[in-house]
Amino acid sequence: MSLPAGKRQTADPRPILIPADEAEQRKLQRRAKAGEITRIAAGVYANAVDPADLPTGQFGPVAQLVRRNWQAILGHLIPGAVVSHLSALKGGITPADEVTLSHPTRFNTTLSMPGLAAVLIKGPAALPGDMPLGSSGLYWSSRPRMLLENLGRSRSSKPRRAGHAGVEEKLVEILNASGDAALNRVRDEARSLAEAMDAADDFATLNGMIGALLGTWAAGTLLTPQGQRVAQGTPVDAERLHRFQILADALRATPVPDLADAAAQDPARTHFAFLESYFSNFVEGTRFSIEEAEAIALQNRIVPNRPKDSHDILGVFQLILHPHYRSSLPAPADILDALRERHLRMMENRPEVQPGEFKVQTNYAGGTRFAEPAFVRGTLLEGAQLAGSVPEGLARAIYYAFLISEVHPFSDGNGRLSRLLMNAELSRCGRSRIIIPTLYHEQYVDAQRALSRQNDPAPLIRALSYIARWTTSFNCTDLHATIAALKAANAFEEDAREFKLLTPNTTTETP
Structure with a gap:
C-alpha cells in the first residue's frame, strides 16, 4: 500500500533503520505494517516505500536506498564477511546486481533484497591484507586474495x-x-x-x-x-608533457602574487586547515554542513551513518597539519612513491578505490579524458622534473596543481590531492595557502579546461592568482568569525549566476 507522501514522512533521518532493542523492533514492525517504511531483511528496514505503480524491473526508492547503503546492511546481517570474488574485482555490486561475500560458516545461500542479492560463498574470514570497510563490520578482499x-x-x-x-x-x-x-x-x-x-x-x-x-x-x-x-621503456603522454611545458613557460614569464602566510601559527593554522579541508571535500561531493564538519575535524566526532565521508574530512585535515606532508614536496625522482603515500593516508578508509595504488582504468570528467594508466608513471616523472624550472612559490604551486589534476593518477581523490600538493609548495616557502571556495570552484575548473582543451594557461594563472589574494583577506584566529565572514562573501554558495564572490567588508566581486 502506498500512502500519501505527507503521511510517510518521518523525523528519523536515517536511510536504513536497524532497531537497537526489542521496543524499537516492535515500533518498526508496526510502521512497516502501516506502510510507512519497508522491511528489507530480518531486523533491517528501509526508510522509504515504493510507489504502487513502480514499473517492473525498475529500481524504486527502496532499492536505491539498499544499493547506496549495502555495506551497512550486509555488515549488520553478516558481520565479519569479506567482500570477495567478482565483487572485489568490480568494486562492489556486480553487473548482475549481486554482492559476493566470503564467510567461513555462512555460505551456499543468497540473501535477496530490493535492488541486490548478497551471495555467500565459503571462504576464510579476514586474512592479512584484507581491509575493514569503515565501521560496517565487513572487510574488503586484498588484491592478492581477490585474484x-x-x-x-x-x-x-x-x-x-x-x-x-x-x-x-x-x-x-x-x-x-x-x-x-x-x-x-x-x-x-x-x-x-x-x-x-x-x-x-x-x-x-x-x-x-x-x-x-x-x-x-x-x-x-x-x-x-x-x-x-x-x-x-616507461611510456609518457607526449601531448600532456607538451601542455606542461606550455604552462611552465607561461609561469616563468608571468608575475604572480607573493603572499606571506598569515596563518602559520595556532589557532589560525588549525582553523585554516579545517576550512581548507572542508571546501576541498565539499566540491568533490563530500557534503556536510560547516557545523558538522567542524565537529568531525576539530572534535573527532564521526557522523554515525556517514563514517567514510567523515574520514574524508579527517584525512585531508590531518595531512594539512602533518609536519612533513604540510610543507614538503618530494624530489622529482620520488614523486611516485610520495603520491601513493599521501593518497593512502587520505583514502585509507575507502578500500574500494584502492588507496595508494595508481588507477588501472582511464578516468573521465565530463568530456575530459585523463592520462591512460600505462602513461601515469612516466608522465608524472617527466612532469615533476619540469617543475624545477618553474619559480618557487605560487608559480610552482600552480604547476603542481595542474600536473596532478591533468594526469589524474588515481581512481578517486585526485582533486583533493592536487590541492594538497599545491598548498604544500606554498607552505614550504612560507607563503599563504589557498582555499578554493565552493562558489569559485566552477570558475577554477573552467580555467583548468582552457589549458587542457585549448592549451591556454592564462585563465588558470589568473584564477589562482586571484583566489590566492582573496584567501589572505581572512583572519582565521577566530574560527566562527571567519566562517561568518566567508558566508558574507558568498563563499559557501554554489550558483555563480546568482551570487558573486566578495572580499571581506567590501563589495568587490570576482574579476
Whole structure:
C-alpha cells in the first residue's frame, strides 16, 4: 500500500533503520505494517516505500536506498564477511546486481533484497591484507586474495568469478599501472595466503601467469598493445608533457602574487586547515554542513551513518597539519612513491578505490579524458622534473596543481590531492595557502579546461592568482568569525549566476 507522501514522512533521518532493542523492533514492525517504511531483511528496514505503480524491473526508492547503503546492511546481517570474488574485482555490486561475500560458516545461500542479492560463498574470514570497510563490520578482499578467488569457473548461471581471462586482464592492468615490482608483490603476498585459502592450485595458476607476463616483458613481447608500449621503456603522454611545458613557460614569464602566510601559527593554522579541508571535500561531493564538519575535524566526532565521508574530512585535515606532508614536496625522482603515500593516508578508509595504488582504468570528467594508466608513471616523472624550472612559490604551486589534476593518477581523490600538493609548495616557502571556495570552484575548473582543451594557461594563472589574494583577506584566529565572514562573501554558495564572490567588508566581486 502506498500512502500519501505527507503521511510517510518521518523525523528519523536515517536511510536504513536497524532497531537497537526489542521496543524499537516492535515500533518498526508496526510502521512497516502501516506502510510507512519497508522491511528489507530480518531486523533491517528501509526508510522509504515504493510507489504502487513502480514499473517492473525498475529500481524504486527502496532499492536505491539498499544499493547506496549495502555495506551497512550486509555488515549488520553478516558481520565479519569479506567482500570477495567478482565483487572485489568490480568494486562492489556486480553487473548482475549481486554482492559476493566470503564467510567461513555462512555460505551456499543468497540473501535477496530490493535492488541486490548478497551471495555467500565459503571462504576464510579476514586474512592479512584484507581491509575493514569503515565501521560496517565487513572487510574488503586484498588484491592478492581477490585474484586467487577469481580463478576458476562460476558454477552459477551468473558469473561470480572473473576466470582466467579476467585475472590475466587485471594482471596486465597492474603491470601497466605500477610495473613489475607490483606484480612481484602480488605473487609474494598470494603465496603467503594460498594455504589459508586452500588455493594451492589457484596459486600455481596465478604464479604461472605472472611469470609469463614478466618473462615475455624481458623478451620484449607482451600480450597486449599496452604492454608492448611499456616494454619500450616507461611510456609518457607526449601531448600532456607538451601542455606542461606550455604552462611552465607561461609561469616563468608571468608575475604572480607573493603572499606571506598569515596563518602559520595556532589557532589560525588549525582553523585554516579545517576550512581548507572542508571546501576541498565539499566540491568533490563530500557534503556536510560547516557545523558538522567542524565537529568531525576539530572534535573527532564521526557522523554515525556517514563514517567514510567523515574520514574524508579527517584525512585531508590531518595531512594539512602533518609536519612533513604540510610543507614538503618530494624530489622529482620520488614523486611516485610520495603520491601513493599521501593518497593512502587520505583514502585509507575507502578500500574500494584502492588507496595508494595508481588507477588501472582511464578516468573521465565530463568530456575530459585523463592520462591512460600505462602513461601515469612516466608522465608524472617527466612532469615533476619540469617543475624545477618553474619559480618557487605560487608559480610552482600552480604547476603542481595542474600536473596532478591533468594526469589524474588515481581512481578517486585526485582533486583533493592536487590541492594538497599545491598548498604544500606554498607552505614550504612560507607563503599563504589557498582555499578554493565552493562558489569559485566552477570558475577554477573552467580555467583548468582552457589549458587542457585549448592549451591556454592564462585563465588558470589568473584564477589562482586571484583566489590566492582573496584567501589572505581572512583572519582565521577566530574560527566562527571567519566562517561568518566567508558566508558574507558568498563563499559557501554554489550558483555563480546568482551570487558573486566578495572580499571581506567590501563589495568587490570576482574579476
